[in-house]
Amino acid sequence: MSTDVDVAVVGAGIAGLTAAHELRKAGREVHVLEAGNRVGGRMATVRRDGFLIDSGAEQVSGRGYDATWAVLADLGIGAAELPRIGRRIGVWRDGRVRPGLVHPLGLLTGAGLSVRARLDLGDVLRGRHDFDRPEAFGTATVAEFAARYHPDVLDYLCRPVVSGFFGWDPEKSSAGPFLGLLSAIGPSSAWRTYRDGMDTMARALADRLDVSLSFRADEVIGGTRSARIYSGSTEIRARSVVLAVPAPVVRQVYVNPPAHETPFLEASTYVPMVKVHLMLDRRPAAGVYLVVLPAVASRTVSTIVFDHLKHPDRAPRGRGLVTLVAHPSVAARLLDTSDAEVADLLATAAEEFVPGLRSAVVRAVVHRFRDGLPEATPGAVALRAHFAARAGGVVEYAGDWVGVMPCSEAAVRSGRRAAARVLAVSRKEHV
Template sequence: MGVDEVDVAVVGAGIAGLSAAHHLAAAGREVRVFEDADRVGGRMASSRVDGYLLDEGAETIAGAGYEATWELIRAVGVPPSEVPVVEPGFALWRRGRAHAHLGHPKGLLTGAGLSLRGRWAWLRFTAELATAWRGFDPDRPETAPSGDLTLRQYCDGSRGRQELLAAMLQPLSSHCFGWRPETSAVAPMVATLLSVGGAGARWMTYRDGMDTLARRLAERLTVQLGARVIGVREEPAGGGVRLEFGDGRVVRARQAVLAVPAPVALALQGDVAAEARPYLAASTYTPMLKVACLLDRPLPSPTRSPSYAMSVPVGESRVCTGVILDHLKAEGRAPEGRGLVSVFASPWISPELLAEPDGRIVETLCTEAERFLPGLRAATVRTLVHRFPLGLPQGAPAAVRERAAFLDRPTRAVEYAGDWVMLRPSSEGAVRSGKLAAGRVLAHAAGAGLLPAARGGAAAGGLPAAPGGAETAR
């Protein structure tokens, strides 16, 4: 079997890999994307079942703080009308009932499940972000005033802070990121929230599914599906990159981007550079596990002020960390007169359930979710389980400590993309990382050797020109 030659190989057709490939192609490079699965999108994949539209991973994007995403949306011609605003808000289940306006400024007036002491702690936390965190760059969570403190450590010291953790920060981080407060740092969460304007930000979704952008990007690129890469190695003396595939095929590329979770990159590449290895090793992931419940009727909002999502604190349940009423999130997620609900496993139980049969997962999660959405079981006509063993970056303190050195490493023939690179557990983090990786690939080819990523480089919006003077899209 011969050796195929390519210019730039991108491993992974999730949104990070497709972002990198798009920017490299726009700069004049010949790019080929290799994807193990039979579809693009990765953790932004959607599926269509019996007239229902299921977002299997990511659920929304934000109107602010998602600049790299909106740049791609414009580039592929998705009209604004296809990215509608999610009008209902987030709710919190606490003390036997649902409370509207979780994380939204209106919650300071309505309570949002917090006592007066908790609301005062929320106000003080907001004031702290406006003063002590002033000038903080959300693209550099490792520079946060909180250092590598975990969410729990950050909230120690007062009963108000502890309530803020119990009734806001923990429910949001567990529901949205799969985090536990004793193992995840506060800096990445605050960076993510500050960048979009807070949990009460203007959230949006793709009318035709969260895989819309990935599909539109892939249409413009060369993507090989079902191509399982099992090994990646930099050749000596500038000989490029050797990629080995599960079917025995070998591809040699001038350069490569590994757009996969850090644990996968470590497993694929045996010769990870010493400058990169500590951060890759520290970039651990949390699993995400949810059940899609296809309903024969739409369930109502759990609160009088419409809420499409509801987070559940661990003090209320160690099984279900939250639910999303997808039929309230956007039109078209369920057929007319029907409903769709996603039930999320708590990070306290998801590692245990992940390898269990679908039947046990459904029974465990949906029985518990019935407490928070009465009538769920009776309305459910079909269920589907979506598992992501590598769900989202854990935001571990070790990753916060190691990230600065990772960003300052010299460029190499193999670069990396993924939400873990930005230490930002969101699709925007993945998109930004793809743009950053493209900038590093171009800088390496041009002989620059070093690209100060978050000090005016690709993460800040600029890409160096490709060799030969090709211009990049802006």
């Protein structure tokens, strides 16, 4: 069976949906093809027994997320739908949580840092780095950047944050994207969450678009004026294609990428992410909504999120919802481990930090992302600018990996840019 379409967007994550939205606004006919049975990708929410479980992204920022807020305005979604979380995050040190991480108050309270390290933290927070040009900082790794400061800056700030939020190894991933994101979003007091779940934006976009679920793109072959997409016996011919999937998936399905694009595609690696969401019969005591664990405290769990404190409606009244993120050192091997084993391993490790957690568990839900977040290796960062400056073509790309920036705002920006590039190519064809 063959089908002709104007623009095909492969992937219904937030990047693909944004690209499709922008193209549709410009008058193009767009068909979104999604291999899974839902939209949202890593920005999705599972609703079960009265719980709202954010399977991937946990929060957005009230500042630095200009593209996200612009799309939300298009959709008629205002700030009331994204209340401030209003609680601090903390780091575990010496047997207790130290609040104030990634917040100016941390300079006063310590946030787990020594006095000398607090002075260094002020220098880090005052830095101005370009979200859209992470290569401007150079290719120094997070560990190399932190080495200029007191050891606490690496051990109790940089390492736990990049491990817990991005799944990175600080010795392998570049500091530029990390610093660019910190500089853009500012203190954690600006962080918000969607009242009705992190998939709110994705659902609103999908409602306005032509989306085909459970459609797996097996091969994409680019031509000079069009491209072909194959899924089993189905062939789709498209005037333009946007590949809005992780770079490793692009390398699997895109048969003939241009030679000048392949170095960046090959350098754009991902790290896995594994999360277990524990539905509880009570709400454990906590003074912060999120705790990052330094490697000296745990190499099994990197982050603990008290979702019922992030927003009270994440769990039914009187019940709790706690999310545990696997440490990068164990995430890869947990990809093929049973749900029961993953839940038991992470809950047992977290018991030290949340006493009584295991006895409160009613049910556990496990989410695995083999392609969790872009790794931002020095090689990818060094190649990003050249890739971004390339001439447009029949096949474009969208995703946070395009900007080497592991966050939903980068995905939204990439979707808007991919749409702009598709439209620019079309205008040139009609000149």
